Each structure stands twice: as structure tokens, then as C-alpha cells.
Amino acid sequence: QQPVQSPQAVILREGEDAVINCSSSKALYSVHWYRQKHGEAPVFLMILLKGGEQKGHEKISASFNEKKQQSSLYLTASQLSYSGTYFCGTEMVNTGNQFYFGTGTSLTVIP
Amino acid sequence: GAVVSQHPSRVICKSGTSVKIECRSLDFQATTMFWYRQFPKKSLMLMATSNEGSKATYEQGVEKDKFLINHASLTLSTLTVTSAHPEDSSFYICSGTGRTNYGYTFGSGTRLTVV
Numbered sequence: 001q002q003p004v005q006s007p008q009a010v011i012l013r014e015g016e017d018a019v020i021n022c023s024s025s026k027a028l029y030s031v032h033w034y035r036q037k038h039g040e041a042p043v044f045l046m047i048l049l050k051g052g053e054q055k056g057h058e059k060i061s062a063s064f065n066e067k068k069q070q071s072s073l074y075l076t077a078s079q080l081s082y083s084g085t086y087f088c089g090t091e092m093v094n095t096g097n098q099f100y101f102g103t104g105t106s107l108t109v110i111p
Numbered sequence: 112g113a114v115v116s117q118h119p120s121r122v123i124c125k126s127g128t129s130v131k132i133e134c135r136s137l138d139f140q141a142t143t144m145f146w147y148r149q150f151p152k153k154s155l156m157l158m159a160t161s162n163e164g165s166k167a168t169y170e171q172g173v174e175k176d177k178f179l180i181n182h183a184s185l186t187l188s189t190l191t192v193t194s195a196h197p198e199d200s201s202f203y204i205c206s207g208t209g210r211t212n213y214g215y216t217f218g219s220g221t222r223l224t225v226v
Contacts, residue, residue, distance in 0.1 A: 002154070002156075032215065040219075040220075041204055041217040041218065041219050041220050042155070042204075042217055043217075044215070044216070044217075087154060087155065089215070098145075098157060098160050098168070098170075099145055099157065099160070099206070099208075099215060100157055101147070101154050101155045101156075101157070102154065103154050104153070104154045
């Protein structure tokens with residue numbers, strides 16, 4: 001049930017861009033994105049509810065391809081504060097209301 | 112914004128004892144509460160889903176008699192780790208939703224160490 005994220009880890013220099021992918025083996029009702037700093041709870045970034053929907057705020061945006069059961073998170077002009085572990089979270093169709101987190105992507109932004 | 116208060120934040124207990132973790136939604140009604148555990152450098156693994164007033168739905172491999180979940184009201188859910196063993200040491204975190212389309216609100220987590 002757990003969605004698979006790629007890459008597992010990425011290191012960026014400040015100002016560079018990154019894409020994090022989330023793939024599910026099951027049909028998705030929605031995709032959420034979270035960022036977790038070490039020792040802290042995950043922080044909600046955004047939710048995508050419809051296929052093909054793209055949302056974003058500031059320099060972080062995401063897309064949701066319902067047909068491919070995939071979502072991607074786009075980070076542009078990365079800042080040091082973007083460092084952390086990113087998780088997608090998924091609600092799957094016809095599995096009740098369980099909410100599963102992806103495998104996670106560790107992102108490190110260096111000066 | 113929506114807040115879930117989770118406590119204790121850290122607890123150390125002896126093997127064989129039970130520990131209760133509480134999660135309270137402070138400014139919304141959490142119709143559903145999820146309980147996760149997270150090992151170092153790993154993802155959050157769903158343990159169980161509880162809907163207010165109903166029995167919790169446990170994920171495969173999670174012992175319901177060991178991890179007792181109670182969601183008796185729309186603002187309170189508890190996880191009790193019974194007869195704790197060192198391998199139960201982990202970071203436990205709850206998440207509540209009231210279907211506001213603002214994602215799921217997480218508690219701050221509980222670091223459990225069983226000695």
C-alpha cells in the first residue's frame with residue numbers, strides 16, 4: 001500500500017531546482033505533500049484532489065496525474081530552509097479512509 | 112489553524128509496563144485519527160485508523176491487543192502500548208482530520224523508550 005518515492009535522497013546547492021516523485025500501485029483519491037525536519041512532526045505543504053491538478057505556493061508546487069497514479073513535487077530556486085525529508089501521503093480509492101505515507105525523500109540544500 | 116496536542120512528548124518506561132499517549136484536537140473535530148510509528152530515518156508507518164465512536168482498523172501486522180486505540184470523542188484519541196518491550200521503542204505520532212481539505216493535522220509526536 002505504501003507509495004514509492006524517488007529519489008531517496010538529493011543534495012542541492014541553494015538556488016537549484018528539484019523534483020520529487022511519488023508513485024502508487026493503486027488508484028488515488030488524493031495526494032498530500034509534507035515536509036519533516038529532524039525530530040519534528042511533518043508539516044503539511046499541499047493537497048491535490050483532482051487528476052491533472054497542479055497546485056503550489058511560493059516556489060513549491062505539485063502535480064497529480066490520476067491516470068498514472070503519480071504525483072510530483074517541484075521545488076524551484078531552493079533555499080536552505082527547504083532541507084528536510086519530504087513525504088507524499090495518499091488516500092486510495094476503495095480502501096476505506098486509510099492514509100499512507102510514501103517512502104520519503106531526504107533533501108539537503110547546501111550553500 | 113488546526114492544532115492537535117499530543118502528550119507526553121517523551122516517555123521512558125520499564126519493560127512490561129503500559130504507556131498511554133493522548134492526542135487532542137484543540138480547534139476542530141477530528142472525525143478520523145490516524146496513528147503512526149516512525150523508526151529513525153524511515154517513513155511513517157500507519158498502525159491504525161480510528162473513527163470516532165467506532166473500533167479502530169488496524170494495519171496488517173499490528174497487534175490490536177498490544178496497541179489499544181480509543182477514540183471516544185471527536186476531540187480525543189488515545190494509544191496505549193501494553194506490556195511494552197524494548198522493540199516498541201519508537202516515535203509515535205497521531206494525525207487527525209475533520210475533512211477540511213487542509214490536509215491532516217499532526218500531533219508533535221511521542222518518543223517512547225522502553226528499557
